[in-house]
Amino acid sequence: MKFDRRTFLAGSLGLAAGATTSLLALPKYHVNRRRPRSRVAILTAESYSEDLERILWHGLNLFHLDIRGKSVLIKPNLVDYIPGNHVNTHPLLVCAAAEGFRRLGAKTVLVSEGPGHQRDTELVLIESGFANQLHQQRIPFVDLNRDELFERRLLASYTGMKSLWLPRTILESDFVVSMPKVKAHHWSGVTLSMKNMFGVVPGTKYGWPKNILHWKGIQESILDICATVPVHFVIADAIIAMEGNGPLNGSARRLNRIILADDPVAADATCARLMGLDPDRIVHLQAGAQFLGNSLVARIDQLAETVCFPEMPFQTVPEFEYLRLKSDTERRP
Amino acid sequence: MSPRTQLVRDAQQLDHACVQALIDRQLPEGGWPFNSSTAQAAVEPTALALLALPSTSVRERERAIRFLFQIQNPNGSWPAFLGDGPEGSGFTGLVVYALTRSAAGGTTTDRAIHWLLQSRGWESHWLWKWKFRTTDRHVRFDPDKFGWPWMPATVSWVVPTSYSLLALEDGISSSQDALLQLRFRLGVGMLYDRICPQGGWNAGNGVVYGIPLAPHPDTTSIALLALRGVPLNAFVTTSLDWLERRARFCSAPWSLAWAILALTAFRRTTQTLITRLASVVESDEVADCATLAVASLALNSANGLNAFGANS
Numbered sequence: 035m036k037f038d039r040r041t042f043l044a045g046s047l048g049l050a051a052g053a054t055t056s057l058l059a060l061p062k063y064h065v066n067r068r069r070p071r072s073r074v075a076i077l078t079a080e081s082y083s084e085d086l087e088r089i090l091w092h093g094l095n096l097f098h099l100d101i102r103g104k105s106v107l108i109k110p111n112l113v114d115y116i117p118g119n120h121v122n123t124h125p126l127l128v129c130a131a132a133e134g135f136r137r138l139g140a141k142t143v144l145v146s147e148g149p150g151h152q153r154d155t156e157l158v159l160i161e162s163g164f165a166n167q168l169h170q171q172r173i174p175f176v177d178l179n180r181d182e183l184f185e186r187r188l189l190a191s192y193t194g195m196k197s198l199w200l201p202r203t204i205l206e207s208d209f210v211v212s213m214p215k216v217k218a219h220h221w222s223g224v225t226l227s228m229k230n231m232f233g234v235v236p237g238t239k240y241g242w243p244k245n246i247l248h249w250k251g252i253q254e255s256i257l258d259i260c261a262t263v264p265v266h267f268v269i270a271d272a273i274i275a276m277e278g279n280g281p282l283n284g285s286a287r288r289l290n291r292i293i294l295a296d297d298p299v300a301a302d303a304t305c306a307r308l309m310g311l312d313p314d315r316i317v318h319l320q321a322g323a324q325f326l327g328n329s330l331v332a333r334i335d336q337l338a339e340t341v342c343f344p345e346m347p348f349q350t351v352p353e354f355e356y357l358r359l360k361s362d363t364e365r366r367p
Numbered sequence: 368m369s370p371r372t373q374l375v376r377d378a379q380q381l382d383h384a385c386v387q388a389l390i391d392r393q394l395p396e397g398g399w400p401f402n403s404s405t406a407q408a409a410v411e412p413t414a415l416a417l418l419a420l421p422s423t424s425v426r427e428r429e430r431a432i433r434f435l436f437q438i439q440n441p442n443g444s445w446p447a448f449l450g451d452g453p454e455g456s457g458f459t460g461l462v463v464y465a466l467t468r469s470a471a472g473g474t475t476t477d478r479a480i481h482w483l484l485q486s487r488g489w490e491s492h493w494l495w496k497w498k499f500r501t502t503d504r505h506v507r508f509d510p511d512k513f514g515w516p517w518m519p520a521t522v523s524w525v526v527p528t529s530y531s532l533l534a535l536e537d538g539i540s541s542s543q544d545a546l547l548q549l550r551f552r553l554g555v556g557m558l559y560d561r562i563c564p565q566g567g568w569n570a571g572n573g574v575v576y577g578i579p580l581a582p583h584p585d586t587t588s589i590a591l592l593a594l595r596g597v598p599l600n601a602f603v604t605t606s607l608d609w610l611e612r613r614a615r616f617c618s619a620p621w622s623l624a625w626a627i628l629a630l631t632a633f634r635r636t637t638q639t640l641i642t643r644l645a646s647v648v649e650s651d652e653v654a655d656c657a658t659l660a661v662a663s664l665a666l667n668s669a670n671g672l673n674a675f676g677a678n679s
Contacts (some may be wrong), residue, residue, distance in 0.1 A: 073454070116581060151570045153526070154585050156658075157619035180401035180409075180655060184450060199451075220505070220576055238401065238409060238447050241457060241517025241524060242570050249489075249521055283578040318555060 035300040047175035063190040065261055072297035072328040073097060074304045075338040079273050086130040086292075090269070093294045094134045095335040098265070102139035107207035108132060111215045111230050111271075112147040112280055115161040120286045121160075123215045123271045125167040127292070131213060131269050132173045139140040146203050148178030148233045150243045155179060176203045179237035190261035192254035192321070193247075204263060212265045212298060216272040216289065216305050218337050222252045223316055223354040224309070225281050226302040227268040227295075228326075231259045253317040260298060260326055268301035269294055272308060277348040286337045287348060291339075299327025300334045310347025378669040381469025381645050385663035386652075389416050390427050392575050392656055397434030398449065398655040408434065409448040410458045414465035415660035418674045419667070432471045435462055443478030444486070457517040459483060462532035468674060480538065483531050484546050486542045488513040488523025488557075497524075507574040514557040524571040525561060528554050529593035533675075536596050556589050559602050566605030567613070582606075584613050584622040588629035595632045607633055614640055620647050621658045624665035631668040632677050641669045 077093045079086060082284045108131055110123035111222030132143045145168060152158050155177045159165040166174050183199035187199055204210065214230035222229055232255070235244045247255035270293040278284035289308060299322045303313035311320045323329040331341075347358040393399060398408025399416045417431045439445055444455025444463045463479045466472055489495050490510035499510045514528030532554045538547050550632050563573040567582025568590045574580065587610050594603055605632065616627040623644050627637045644665055653659045 042642060114581070153570075154583070154619050154622045157584070157617065157622050160619050177402075177655075180657075182400070182402070182405035182407040183450075185450075217422055238411070239451065239456075239518075241521065242526070243524075245516070245521040245524070279576050279578060282580075283576070 050113065053071055057304065061324070062192050062321075063257075064260055065189040066301075066325045067264060068323075068325055068327055069297070071333055071334045071335055072295065072300035073337055074293065074295040074297075074300050076304065076308070076341065077292045077294065077338055078092060080290050082124045082126045082171070082273060082359045084126075086126055087133055088131045089292065090127070090134050090294075091137065093129075093292065093338065094138065097294065097296055099138060099296075101135060101209050103141050104208035104262075105142045105206065106135045106140040106144075106211060107204060108135075108143065108145045108211045108213055109230060109233060110145060110164075110213045111217075111225070111233070111281075112149055112155075112158055112162065112164065114149065114152045115158050116282060119272045119282065120215065120276055121282055122162050122164075123213045125162065125164045127269070127271050128164070128213060128279075129167050129171045129173065129275070131211065132171060135209075135211070140209070143172045144176060144203070146176035146178050146181075146183075146201075148201070148215055148236055150232060150237075151254045153179070153237065153242050171248055176201075178234055179242075183236055183237060183239060186262060188258045188262050189324075190258045192257045193250035195250060195258065198259070198262065199236060200263065201236055204234045210264065210268045211269060212301075213269045213271065214305075215276065216270050216309065217276035218278055218284055218291075218309070218348050218350045218354070219280045219352045222256070222318070223350065223357050224302070224306060224311065226305045227265060227270060227298045228256050228260050228302055228318055228322060231256070231263060231265065234263055235259065251262065251320075255325075256318040257321055260322065265298040267294070267296055270301060270305055272305060275309070275348075277309075279349070279351055284350070289344075297327035299323050299329050302338075303329035304334065304341060306357075307341045307343060308360050310344045311350075312359050315357050330341075377645055378641055378666040381649060382663050382666040382670075385648065385659050385666065386420060386424070388653075388659055389419060389656065390424065390560070391664065393427055393430065394541075394658075396437075396449070397430035397432075398438075399431075399660075400454055401657055403654050403656055407448055407450065408438075410435075410438075410445050410456065410462055411447075412657035412660060414458065414461045415456060415657050415664070417469055420662040428469060430560075432469060435466060436475055439475060439479070443482035445479070445598075447537045454519050455486065455522070457515060458530065459525065460485075460530030460532070460534035464530070466594075467534075467537055472633055473661040476534075479535065480547070483515070483534060483551055484544075486515055486519070486531075487550075488516045488528075489520060490522045505576050506572045508572055509560050512556040512560040514554040514655075522571070522591075523557055525558065525568045525590050528557055529589045532593040536593075539596070546566065554595060555594065558594065562602055562606065566607075566609035568606070582609060582613075584610060584617055585625045587613075588622075588625035591629040595676065600643060603633075607635060610637055618643065618647055620644060620653060620662050621655070623647065624658070624661040627665040628661070628668055628673060628675055631665075631673050632675055634677065637668070641666065 212227040276284040447456035514523035565585035569580040
């Protein structure tokens with residue numbers, strides 16, 4: 035065989051193309067948390083009242099969780115306080131969850147959050163009613179924005195970042211519970227249990243807001259964070275959700291539901307369906323379904339109510355209009 | 368004893384208690400952590416504690432200054448906390464301000480100012496400027512008016528810009544450095560550009576997706592302190608008016624203390640706010656060292672001593 039310069043060049047180009055294709059085909063995650071099946075429970079709750087404790091206790095028992103002797107960290111969605119806007123996870127639901135985990139035998143239960151815009155976390159706690167509720171129930175709170183920090187290698191490489199500084203409190207917890215407020219979001223389409231984990235990234239290092247995550251890609255950052263900080267359980271507040279221009283200035287939308295799950299992808303896919311949105315069109319859910327959990331209806335056991343699509347899907351900003359399931363055929367699971 | 372004298376005496380007593388708590392919480396290496404239960408020194412609480420410590424706390428101040436000198440990055444900036452990477456943080460301006468006020472400037476702060484003059488929000492880059500003008504227009508702002516970011520490779524935000532302006536203000540009257548003058552002017556312009564429609568500042572923008580954002584009391588106060596050297600104008604007075612109204616029903620010590628410092632700097636009345644701060648700080652165990660330091664600075668301002676000076 036003749037091996038001239040032209041053959042060499044063509045061969046080299048072929049090799050380079052092959053290598054590039056192989057690199058692009060390599061998975062971007064270095065951990066696989068997807069189990070064969072996931073469990074979700076959709077519970078009806080008509081209002082934010084003392085009755086939430088009973089409803090949640092019933093829901094938690096459906097999962098037979100073994101958290102005896104474990105340290106439980108509850109991560110609500112606490113962004114800012116805007117009178118009249120349903121921005122944050124409701125404090126009564128958070129306290130009901132804390133009480134439930136205590137009754138299940140947790141060694142410790144604490145609530146922690148690192149708000150993205152508001153530097154004065156205590157101000158948000160006071161004005162949103164959290165401070166009072168937490169004080170009454172003697173539940174400790176840790177501001178993740180001002181916690182002691184440790185650098186951790188990321189277990190996925192969607193952003194291209196190698197590591198993140200993370201708060202000691204989150205790293206030392208045995209059982210992390212993401213408690214999002216179900217909302218449409220103008221930058222990421224939705225903010226559910228996975229997006230809620232942005233709050234564990236500390237402001238002291240990354241600023242207010244955590245702007246580097248926006249520049250690296252919000253969907254990509256969600257995947258890297260959730261790969262590195264496992265979410266063990268989800269309790270989503272969809273009693274009064276938010277549609278339109280979330281996360282701060284959208285409109286209230288009543289769903290009268292609480293969603294519990296042992297898998298963040300299954301939880302978020304179910305929430306998306308309850309919002310009338312297609313989980314397969316949400317980038318971080320589609321990618322997360324490869325290694326963080328299950329989004330397929332067939333892989334999710336519904337332990338309580340069945341998923342019912344709303345007659346009218348949630349409003350979104352125009353950029354995320356494509357997420358909405360518009361026809362009956364589309365809405366059929 | 369007049370109510371005013373009583374107020375000053377109470378504030379002084381509580382300030383002494385805050386200072387003593389700060390002294391007790393100083394870490395062996397000379398810095399302060401945010402949360403007193405941790406041992407990781409951070410730059411913001413350290414700079415604020417240095418500003419809060421009285422000149423009689425000679426040993427503690429020297430240790431704090433030595434610590435800040437030791438952790439300065441090779442490029443002249445400061446990290447956000449001990450162990451952080453060397454690229455520089457948005458707290459650098461605050462450290463320069465605290466060291467300058469402590470008469471500990473010199474080469475160290477000169478190097479930091481050099482770094483500040485090179486550091487800029489990414490919206491200043493032609494490519495991103497083009498993006499924000501054409502395809503990404505949901506946030507209302509003028510990318511020609513830029514300040515300083517929290518960390519490199521991100522856009523400008525109000526707090527790091529305000530801290531940087533505080534650092535540069537000393538050089539404005541004495542230096543002929545054209546770049547320094549330009550960056551100061553652009554930084555002030557950025558603050559005016561990103562102001563909320565009702566006055567005051569949110570984290571970085573005033574209007575997103577056509578909706579006005581609500582200002583934050585602490586961010587507004589820090590921005591106002593950075594602007595106290597510029598002639599009074601509508602941006603400043605509207606923001607002061609908003610802050611005065613907002614502070615009336617604020618009981619979180621961090622925001623309340625910053626509001627007192629800003630309002631005092633502009634000679635607005637703060638007696639009732641100081642009384643409230645005193646009651647909040649006294650009744651609460653303030654675990655956060657940065658909050659304790661700002662509370663101390665605010666209580667001290669009742670005595671006519673404002674570490675951030677006054678509007679001229």
